[in-house]
Amino acid sequence: MENLANATIKNVAMKKIFKNTVPFWAALFLSLFSLPCLSQQQWQILDNMPTVAGAIDPAVFDGKVYVFGGKLDEINSSDTVWVFDPEAGWAFGGKLPDSLEAIVTEEWNGKIYLFGGHSHPDFILRKEVMTYDPATQVFDTVGLMPTAKAWFASVVFNGKIYLMGGNDNFGHSNTVDIFDPANGSWTVGPSLSTAISGISADTLGGKIYLPSGGADGVAFNTVEIYDPSVGWQTSPALLNQPRAFHACKTVDGKLFVMGGSVSFSETFINNVEYFDPSLGEWVEVDALNYARRELGAAVLGGDLYVFGGGIGPFGNATFLDKVERYQVVSAGHEASLFFDQVLRSFPNPFSGQTTIAYHLDQTANVELSIYDQYGRPVRTLINERQVPGEHTVVFNGNDLPKGVYLCRLQLNGVWNSWMKTVMQ
Numbered sequence: 001m002e003n004l005a006n007a008t009i010k011n012v013a014m015k016k017i018f019k020n021t022v023p024f025w026a027a028l029f030l031s032l033f034s035l036p037c038l039s040q041q042q043w044q045i046l047d048n049m050p051t052v053a054g055a056i057d058p059a060v061f062d063g064k065v066y067v068f069g070g071k072l073d074e075i076n077s078s079d080t081v082w083v084f085d086p087e088a089g090w091a092f093g094g095k096l097p098d099s100l101e102a103i104v105t106e107e108w109n110g111k112i113y114l115f116g117g118h119s120h121p122d123f124i125l126r127k128e129v130m131t132y133d134p135a136t137q138v139f140d141t142v143g144l145m146p147t148a149k150a151w152f153a154s155v156v157f158n159g160k161i162y163l164m165g166g167n168d169n170f171g172h173s174n175t176v177d178i179f180d181p182a183n184g185s186w187t188v189g190p191s192l193s194t195a196i197s198g199i200s201a202d203t204l205g206g207k208i209y210l211p212s213g214g215a216d217g218v219a220f221n222t223v224e225i226y227d228p229s230v231g232w233q234t235s236p237a238l239l240n241q242p243r244a245f246h247a248c249k250t251v252d253g254k255l256f257v258m259g260g261s262v263s264f265s266e267t268f269i270n271n272v273e274y275f276d277p278s279l280g281e282w283v284e285v286d287a288l289n290y291a292r293r294e295l296g297a298a299v300l301g302g303d304l305y306v307f308g309g310g311i312g313p314f315g316n317a318t319f320l321d322k323v324e325r326y327q328v329v330s331a332g333h334e335a336s337l338f339f340d341q342v343l344r345s346f347p348n349p350f351s352g353q354t355t356i357a358y359h360l361d362q363t364a365n366v367e368l369s370i371y372d373q374y375g376r377p378v379r380t381l382i383n384e385r386q387v388p389g390e391h392t393v394v395f396n397g398n399d400l401p402k403g404v405y406l407c408r409l410q411l412n413g414v415w416n417s418w419m420k421t422v423m424q
Contacts, residue, residue, distance in 0.1 A: 001222040006290075013316070016021055016330070017092040017360060020056075028191050032174025036131045042286050042326075043286055043287070043288050043289050043306075043321070043324040043325065043326055044324060044326075044327055044365060045289055045324055046305075046323040046324065046325055047066070047089060047090075047323065048321040048322060048323060048384075049082060049084075049321040049322075049323060050082055050090050050321075051072065051078065051080070051082070051321060052071075052072060052306075052308065052320055052321045053067060053069075053070035053071065053072070053074050053078065053082075053296070053307065053308035053319065053320075053321070054070055054071035054101070054294040054295075054308055054309055054310035054317070054319040054320070055070050055071045055101040055294045055310075056068070056069070056070040056101070056103075056294075056295075056296035056307060056308055057102075057103060057104050057105050057154075057296055058059040058084075058105070058297065058298045058302060058305075058307055059105035059106065059107050059112045059298075060294040060298050060299065060374055061107050061112055061134050062083060062134065063085070063086075063300065063301075064083050064085050064113060064314050065083070065084040065132065065298045065300065065305065065307070066081060066082075066083055066084075066093060066105075066132070067081065067082045067083075067084070067287070067296060067308075067396050068081055068096060068100070068103050068105060068114060068132070069096050069099060069100040069101055069117070070179075070296075070319075071101045071120060071310065071317075071319050072122065072319065073318075074120070074315060074316060074317060074321060075120065075121050076099070076120065077100055077101045077119055077120040078096075078099060078101075078168070079096040079097075079098060079099040079100070080092070080093075080094075080095060080096070080179070081093035081094045081095065081096065081132070081137070083134075083312060084307075084323075085325065086300060087322045090169055093134075093137055094132075094137030094138075094139075094356060096139065097139055097141075099119060099120075099132070100117045100118065100119055100126065101117060101118060101119075101120055101150075102116070102117045102118055102150035102151055103115065103116065103117035103152075104117070104152060104153070104154045104163065106154050106155075106156050107156075107180045107401065108156065108161065108180065108401050109401040109402060110133075110347070110401070110402060111130065111131045111132065111133055111134075112129040112131065112132040112134065113130070113131055113132075113161065113179075114128075114129070114132060114139075114149055115128075115129055115145060115152075115154065115161075115163060115179075115183060116145055116148065116149050116152065116163075117150050118150045118167075118369075119410075120262055125148035125149055125150055125167070125168065125169060125238075126142075126148055126150070127144045127145040127146075127147065127148035127149075128141050128144060128145075129141070129142050129144060129145060129179070129184075130142065136175065141182060143184050145163070145177065145186075146175075146177050146180075146188075147168045147169075147173070147175065147177070148166055148167075148169060148187055149166040149168040149173060150166060150167055151166045151167045151197040151198050151199070151245075151422055152164055152165050152166025152167075152173070152197070152199065153165060153166070153200050153201035153210060153213075153248075154201070155201050155202055155203050155208050156203075156401075157203055157208055158228070158399065159167055159180075159182075159399030159400065160179060160180050160181070161179040161180075161181060162176060162177075162178055162179075162180050162189060162201075162208060162226075163177045163178075163179065163264040164168070164176050164192060164199065164201060164208075164210060165192055165196045165197060165199050165210070165213065166197050166199070167197045168284070169214075171195070172195040172196055172197045172215045172216075172358060173195055173196075173197070173244075174191045174193070174194060174195040174196065174234070175188070175191060175192075176188070176189035176190060176191060176192065177189070181190075188255060189229045190226070190232055191232070191323075192210070192224055192232055192234075193224055193234055194215070194224075195215060196210075196213040196214065196215050196220070197213060197214065197215065197244075198213045198214050198219075198244035198245040198246075198260075198261070199212070199213030199244070200213075200246055200247055200248035200257070200297075201248060202248050202250040202252075202255060203250060203376060203377070204250050204275075204277065204377065205253070205255065205277055205377060206227075206377070206379065206380070207216075207225050207226060207227050208223070208225065208226035209223060209224075209225055209235075209248075209250075209255050209275070210223065210224040210226075211239060211246075211248055211255065211257050211275070212239055212242065212243055212244065212246070212257075212263075213244045213245075213339045214242075214244035214245075214263075214335060217263060218242075218263065219242040219243050219260070219261060219262050219263060220242055220244070220370065221238045221239040221240075221241065221242040221243070221377055222234055222235070222238060222239075223235040223237065223238065223239060223275070237275065237280055237281050237282060238282070239257065239273065239282055240271075240273050240282050240284055241260075241262070241269060241271045241273065241337035242260040242262055243257065243259070243260030243261065243262065243269065243271070244260055244261050244293075245261045245293040245294045246258060246259050246261075246293065246295070247259060247260075247295050247296060247297035247306060248297070249297050249298070249299050249304060250299075250375070250376050251302055251304060251375045251376075252375055252378070253276070253277070253377060254274045254275065254276050255274060255275040256272065256273070256274045256285075256304060257272070257273055257274070258288060258295065258297060258304070258306055259271070259288055259291065259292045259295050259306065259309060260293050260295075261271075261291060261293040266310075268291050268292060268293045268310075268311050269291055269292060269293075270285060270287040270288035270289070270291035270292070271284065271285055271287055271288075272284070272285050272288060272326075273285065286326070288306060288324055289322075289324055290309075290311030290320060290322045290324070291311060291335070292306075292308075292310060292311060292320055292322070292331060293309055293310060293311075294308075294309050294310045294317075294319075295308055295309030295310075296309065297310055298372065299375055299376070301327055301374075301375075302374075302375045303326060303327050304325065304326040305323065305324070305325050305326075306323070306324050307308040307322075307323055308320050308321065308322070327401055330368060342355070343356060343358050343407055343418070343419035344357045344358070344419070345357070345395070345407070345419065347383040347423045348421045348422065349421070349422040349423065349424045350397075350421065350422070350423055350424070351423065351424050352394040352396070352397065352398050352423075353395060353397060353398065354394075354397075354421060355392050355393070355394055355395075355396050356368065356381070356392065356393050356394075356395055356407055356419075356421075357390065357391065357392045358390075358391055358409055359390050359391070360386060360387070360391065360411075363385065363386070363387050363414065364385070364386060364411045364412050365381060365384075365385050365411070365412050366382050366383075366384060366385070366386045366391075366409070366411060367380065367383050367406070367408075367409075367410040368380070368381045368382035368383075368393060368407065368408070368410075369408045369410070370395060370405055370406070370407055370408075371405065371406045371407075371408060372403065372404075372405060372406075373403060373404040373405070373406065378400065378405065381395060389403045395407070397420070397423045400423065401424050402420055402424060403412050403422070403423060404420060404421075405420075405421050405422070405423060406418055406419070406421075407419045407421060
C-alpha cells in the first residue's frame with residue numbers, strides 16, 4: 001500500500017507540474033498513451049465477445065484486434081477469427097485451417113504471423129508458422145518452427161521475432177528461437193535461465209521482459225530480462241503476485257501484467273501491476289472486474305484491453321467471453337495541432353528513413369525516442385545534453401515494419417512534444 005500511495009503522489013505531482021507549466025504538452029501526452037491514473041481509472045466492462053475463448057494471444061493490426069481460435073471448453077477448440085473494432089464492435093474474420101488454441105501471434109510488415117499452439121483435447125503440439133492477411137482473410141503456411149510447442153511467449157525485437165520458453169514434447173522449455181520474417185530463417189538465441197511455460201513477454205526500453213510463468217504446477221514471481229549486451233538476467237524487482245498463464249503488455253514505457261493463475265490448479269486472479277523502470281519496482285493498480293487466466297490482451301491507442309480467459313481447475317475450467325478496457329484520459333484536438341509545429345520530419349511519409357528536426361532555445365538534457373502506434377518503445381535516437389540551436393537526427397526504420405510511428409521529445413526530464421510520422 002505504501003508503494004501504491006507513493007506512486008499516486010508522484011502521478012498527482014506530475015499532473016500539477018504539467019498544469020502549471022505546459023498544459024498542452026500534458027493534454028496531448030495523455031491523449032496518446034495511458035498514464036496509470038491510480039485514483040481515477042478503473043477497468044471498464046465492454047460488450048462481450050461473440051463467443052467464449054481461452055488460451056488466446058490477440059494481434060493488433062490497423063487499429064483492430066484479431067483473436068484467433070482458442071478454447072471453447074476443455075474438449076473443443078475454435079477455428080474462427082474474430083475482429084474487434086473499438087468503434088464498430090465485433091466482426092467475422094475468417095477461418096483457421098484447423099481448430100487451435102495457445103497460438104502465439106505477432107504483426108509484421110502488413111501481415112500477422114502465427115506460431116505453434118495445439119489442438120484440444122488431444123493436445124497435439126504444432127510447429128507450423130502461418131501468416132494471415134487481414135485484407136483477404138487468407139492463411140498461408142510459410143515454414144515450420146524448430147520445435148513443436150505451446151504456451152510460449154513472443155516479441156518483435158531488433159527486426160526479428162523471438163519465441164521463448166513454453167511446453168514442447170519434452171516438458172517445460174528454456175529455449176529461445178529467433179525467426180527472421182524477411183527470409184524465413186531461424187537462429188538459436190541465448191537460453192532462458194529457467195525452463196518455464198504459461199508465459200507472456202514484451203519489450204521495454206530496448207530490452208525483452210519476461211515476467212514470470214511457471215513449471216511443475218507452481219507459478220513464479222521472478223522476472224527475466226534480456227539485454228543484447230549481457231544476455232538473460234533475473235531482475236532484482238520481483239512481481240508482487242506470483243502468476244502464470246497471464247497477459248503482459250507495454251504501455252507508455254511501463255510493463256503491465258494482468259490476471260493469471262497462482263498455481264496450475266484452481267487459483268486464478270484479477271490482480272494487475274506494472275513495472276516502471278524509473279521507479280525500479282512493481283506497482284499494483286486497479287484489478288480486473290473478472291478474475292481469469294489464459295486471457296488475451298492488446299493495446300489500442302494507449303488503452304489496455306483484455307479478452308476472454310478461463311476460471312476453475314485445469315481440465316475442468318469454464319471459459320469467458322468478457323472484455324475489459326483500462327481507458328486513457330482524452331484531450332482536445334487543438335493540442336495535437338499545436339504540437340505538430342514543434343517536431344518536424346522530412347520526408348513524411350517516408351520510406352526507409354527520415355530526418356527529424358527540432359529547435360532548442362537553451363541548453364538542455366535531450367531525449368528523443370520513437371514509439372510504435374500502440375505505445376511500445378522502439379528505440380532512443382538522442383539521449384545527451386545539447387546546446388541551443390537547430391538539431392537533426394536520422395530515424396532509420398529499414399529493420400521495422402511499415403506503419404505509424406510516434407516521436408517523443410523530452411527536455412530536462414519533462415515531456416515536451418510529440419510528432420506522428422508514417423513509414424510506407
